[in-house]
Amino acid sequence: MQVQHRLYIARLALIAVLMVVLWNALFTSWQPLDFMGDKLRHIMAFLGLSFFAAISFPASTTGTRLGVMAVIALGIEVAQLWAPGREFHLDDFVASFLGSCLFELIRRTVTQFLPDKT
Secondary structure, eight states: OHHHHHHHHHHHHHHHHHHHHHHHHHTSOOOOOOHHHHHHHHHHHHHHHHHHHHHHOTTSOHHHHHHHHHHHHHHHHHHTTSSTTOOOOHHHHHHHHHHHHHHHHHHHHHHHHSOOOO
C-alpha cells in the first residue's frame, strides 16, 4: 500500500508539472531572451518532467520514457502554431528533448553507484 501511495503522489506531481509547462508554453506572453536563457528553460522543464515520469512509472524503460518526452516536446511545439504570439521552433524541441536525455544520463550514472536492492 505504501508504494501505491507514493506512485499516486508522484503521478499527481507529474500532471501538475506538465500543466505548468503547458501553461508557460502556450499562454504566457513571449519574451525575447538570449539564446541560452530560453534553451536552458526548455532543458530544465524537461529535466523535471522526465524526473517525475521516471518515478511515476518505475517499470518503464528508458526508451519508452524518451519516446513519450519527445512526443510531448513535439506536441507542445506544434500546439504553439495555434497559440497567439507563439511559434514552432525546432531548436526548442531539441532543447526540450536534450533535457530528457540529460535526465536519463544522470539517472543512469547515479544508479550505477547505488547498491543493489537485493
